[in-house]
Amino acid sequence: MSRNRLISAAMAALFIGFGGSGAADAAGxxxxxxxxxxxxxxxxxxxxxxxxxxxxxxxxxxxxxxxxxxxxxxxxxxxxxxxxxxxxxxxxxxxxxxxxxxxxxxxxxxxxxxxxxxxxxxxxxxxxxxxxxxSDTVHEGRVAGEWLAKQTGGKCPVVELQGTVGSSPAINRKKGFDEVVAKNPGMKIIRTQSGDFTRAKGKEVMESFIKAENGGKGICAVYAHNDDMAVGAIQAIKEAGLKPGKDILVVSIDGVPDIFKAMAEGEANATVELTxxxxxxxxxxxxxxxxxGKEPPKWIQTQSALFTPDTAKAEYERRKDAY
Amino acid sequence: MTPPARTSAAGIPRALPQYGALVAVLLANWLLFPDFFTIRLQDGRLFGSLIDVLNRGAPVALLAIGMTMVIATRGVDLSVGAVMAISGAVAATMTGAGWGLAPVLATSLAAGLLCGLWNGLLVAVLRIQPIIATLILMVAGRGIAQLITEGQIVTFTSPGLAAVGSGSVLTVPMPVAITVAVLAVTGLLVRRTALGLMIEAVGVNRLSSAGAGVNTPVVLVAVYAWCGLCAAVAGLIVTADIRGADANNAGLWLELDAILAVVVGGTSLLGGRFGLVLSLVGALIIQAMNTGILLSGFKPEFNLIVKAVVLMIVLLLQSPALTLFLPRPGSPRSGSPHPRTPRPAEPPVKSGSVKSGGVKSGGIKPGAGA
Amino acid sequence: MTAPSPDASPPLLAIRGLSKAFLGVQALDGVDFTLHHGEVHALLGENGAGKSTLIKTLTGVYQRDAGLVALEGREIAPRSVDEAQRLHIGTVFQEVNLLPNLSVAENLFLGRQPTRFGFVDRRAMNRRARAVLVPYGLAIDVTAPLGRFSVATQQIIAIARAVDMSAKVLILDEPTASLDAQEVAVLFTVMRTLKARGIGIVFVTHFLDQVYAVCDRITVLRNGRLVGERRTAELPRLDLVAMMLGRELEEAAHRIELGPAGGDDRAPLARFRGYGKARSVEPFDLDIRPGEVVGLAGLLGSGRTETARLVFGMDRADRGEATVDGRPVRLRDPRTAIRLGFGFCPEDRKKEGIVGELSVRENIILALQARQGWLKPLPRRRQEEIADRFIRLLDIRTPDAERPIQLLSGGNQQKALLARWLATEPRLLILDEPTRGIDVGAHAEIIRLIERLCADGMALLVVSSELEEIAAYSRRVVVLRDRRHVAELRGEEVTVERIVAAIAAEPGAKEPGAKEPGATAPGATAPGGAPR
CATH class of the missing domain: 3.40.50.2300 (Response regulator)
Structure with a gap:
């Protein structure tokens, strides 16, 4: 008995602080x-x-x-x-x-x-x-792909850091990017692996990509399904003695503050914002x-805006407190 | 007759499946990727796929060190992944708040130790089953880590803390060096004192051990505390490596990898004999596979299947059922006909030591075939 | 060597030239064994004689190297216990191989539960379980977990299961090792009933009385070979012992010469006053002096074991006081007792004594090491010295000190446990059933050892069901009944007759076994209630 009570007390103590509830008064x-x-x-x-x-x-x-x-x-x-x-x-x-x-x-x-x-x-x-x-996650992948195609003149061997296998953003962001790759014969996804949307896995996978592709010499760009994996990949690129953002271009999706910081430091090249x-x-x-009484459309699609290093510093300052 | 090697000494015949599997996985990696064994210096740090295996394997290896001893007491610690998240969150948050490296490290490790003590008290004093006791912290611990980081990835720029993850000692990556050091300290602690014997005794039979005067609660608390400490070290490494504490993902599911590493290393979940080095080999097998899959260019959908198949083979090689064809010792009164873990073939009975008092004379005829 | 079969029909079970070796060690060497329908056949021998190997070969645990096994004239070679069971060979082992967490009924019908629409029909299973247990006088709650019952009850449930699975050959491997006299009587009744139904029973035991009480024929093995097969009626006891040992057995039962210093005037080492624990033992007074053996006698469940456990701190007393060397002590746990120089060999060796997977060496040094603390490890060489010394001294039969203790026979495990405590040089050694489940030779050795230790000035507190044994070595015997210390016999009073009289003294005492609280329904003649 006392054992159970102890556990529930501990659990309760731990979860205090989560979960607020709305006040019932509807003012004016x-x-x-x-x-x-x-x-x-x-x-x-x-x-x-x-x-x-x-x-x-x-x-x-x-x-x-x-x-x-x-x-x-x-x-x-x-x-x-x-x-x-x-x-x-x-x-x-x-x-x-x-x-x-x-x-x-x-x-x-x-x-x-x-x-x-x-x-x-x-x-x-x-x-x-x-x-x-x-947001339209397929479109996000497309925007990232189109930026990369434009930037490299449609010639670029890309390594891809996928999100969690089977998750819908991973599937859709890959789909949108693949559409662009299909349109540009010079673009090719040479390696693709799951980085589970995390920094740690993104770094680990990127390390292997660099080794597998002749010390990174064969890689033109890395496309990450989210910014966190891109941040991990940037560290892997640095530790391999290469310059992220120059030797290997970095493009990703989400628009979290850390990627703006990386862009401001010249280590990342573009991100597509999931607002x-x-x-x-x-x-x-x-x-x-x-x-x-105007009925809105059934789907309001948010903008998938692309951000690049030129505005990165200001964007970082604007966002760092929102997150 | 030389006594059978202690498990820590990793006697070769007993450890053959583990070392064999490691060599096989490494060779497979080499076949998939010819430069696998190529190592060069990069910014004063060893660089290469083999180094990646060691470096990336370090967190699970550290967890496996602590987990081995917990499992040897017939327990299990499911909370190590969450403890990693906690120690990482503490380290990143404190660093962000401007603390120096020493207090940051000390506090993070203390947090892990505290988590371990909590688990140990639940198991040893309140006698809650280990799987349940540590499940509490597994669930709550990640919540605690999220509270500390306020749900965000807390990043830092302190080069001191970052060096824990990506620095090097005499060209050896820091995580590898730390793991070796922790292994050495742990090995000394359990094999140069009587702690190892006590742990094994408690794991095999807690009642008998208590009856023989072993302070079982203290042994259990110590083991869980050490496991928490190992997890805290692993958490520091992971956090330092990505220069940020990711409370949601740091160490996620790594408790399972650690348990797997221990089991692949041949320590039975039923407690008793344990081998620290072999658990590390288990961790390396797992990581060598992960790295191999990444290098191979397989579709990510296959990762888990490839991993499962290889692990199944390693575990099958250790299965008592598969070793049945080996001649086994005659144990007319043996309590259990099926050993829990693969045992080496027993050496033949020395006739001289069995005979005594004429009672058994003539009974033992070495080599007398039927 | 084979006994001539009285009838022309093939024997129920015929084993010819059976051999089995383990890594060059010949465990069985051309052994013959014949079992007829409706006979109880004792399979006897010392440790290492090959009894267990024979049984395990017969039940499919081991595969034979050579020889022939025929059941009713048909050759068989079972490869598993299950297969043996399907061939109508049922086995009940000394240590019950059932599942303590499952209910009695589930244990009885494990693997063959009655089903309805593909689901286990629990009600039918429980009903049938109750019916199955009726002939054994067990009116117990079949839905209760098996582990809640005494070893004796579990044993009988295991027998009931084997018999219910249409066994023609029933192998009982030391079933009586944990039963008290009344339970043994119940078992024998069961055996005779089964015998009348034509079932052949192979009976392995260490109790010679039981052999003569129930067996028709005896086969003796020694060192993996057949010594001979005899009709029980034609084999005098002394000849049987000679066959088993291959030598004349020394008369074990002799009185120790007590030195004049061993009188009651010596200051007691440990003194207990009004010591007891609710629902365990009524408060008792007990003095234990150096150089004397105090015996604790009584029936199973009378509080003997409980007394021993209180003295060692395995259980905590809730009343009374204890003094050691005249100083009051609180025996909180075994560690406290060990620091005071106590040692304790428990009744259930496997569960509370040995640390099975560890080596003989580690088991021997464990208590000494625990007392020293983990920071002061005994050097490996010292450990080996200690282990080797006691292996020699106590004649522990093991190929070497590194063998896992669980692979040793019961007698040798017991000696290793004794060695564990002797290594700590205890002042008081508490032995709970030190000779249970041990073969005749080791039995005598342990008794001699008890005497020698006592002569060396050690105090011993010994619990035993063997009254002759207790009478032989004890200077004082405390007799217990119904959790109460009822009598203390000393000196010349210590005889089997007096002990028995003391146990039975209370006028109008009921059958002691049935009085124990437990799962036994009132009025049932069941064994089973012994509290654990």
Missing amino acids: DKLVVGFSQIGSESGWRAAETKTAKAEAEKRGIDLKISDAQQKQENQIKAVRSFVAQGVDAIFIAPVVATGWDSVLKEAKEAKIPVVLLDRQIETKDPSLYMTAVT PNMAGPAYDALIAYKKD
């Missing part, structure tokens, strides 16, 4: 939005939450955030509680794609519009949500809808 005529966030598993996710708060403040929206700690049942509970509170809209960053129908029906019956952020869901009834704000500002466009669509 302000728009009230309930946001069921997945959690804070990555820097990008934290930035998304932070940006959502900042953008809400900008527009005078009252935002209630519920942290689901990676659990769908917590998200469903949060949505129900938002419905009960009678919020004006519900934002969900869904942790999984399926299993949303019944709770979304409850929201629909309460006439509360639902906006999906950052990820899509699978449902037979698209009317269950008003719109989804996500953490998913909530901003959602607020705008919501405000327009509330004002004159």
